[in-house]
């Protein structure tokens with residue numbers, strides 16, 4: 001089932017999400033929610049979606065970069081479900097790139113992100129995950145885990161003059177359309 005996406009202004013987008021109780025992860029309702037979030041991410045051509053974006057203030061996010069028509073040059077990221085993720089910066093060096101967000105339609109902004117992170121989380125069946133992510137993969141995860149803290153990419157922008165509408169930017173500045181997560 002495709003879920004309605006909350007936009008900036010809806011309280012859950014600006015609320016720190018609560019941890020998921022791991023004993024409920026294998027329940028039918030939780031697994032259905034994960035499937036619905038994945039379906040919603042695909043429907044709107046996002047590369048990630050966090051539960052606060054579907055009106056639920058819980059620490060759950062999904063992401064995938066696979067044969068994406070808008071990012072053919074990006075290394076693929078397998079479908080990943082993150083429950084209660086913790087992100088540690090491995091390499092504090094940052095890189096700038098354009099980001100968008102399904103909760104902030106039509107806008108894109110230039111956002112610095114750490115280039116290498118460690119991610120500790122639980123997967124969709126509650127199994128522990130511990131991996132490092134780099135570059136675009138690390139960017140998508142940082143964007144999604146920010147959502148779980150009630151933050152959006154606008155908060156990370158040092159220079160709001162680098163915020164604009166996608167169709168205007170595309171005509172002048174950008175070599176490729178950016179991520180929507």
Ligand code: NI
Nearest residue numbers: 101102103181
């Ligand atoms: Ni987003």
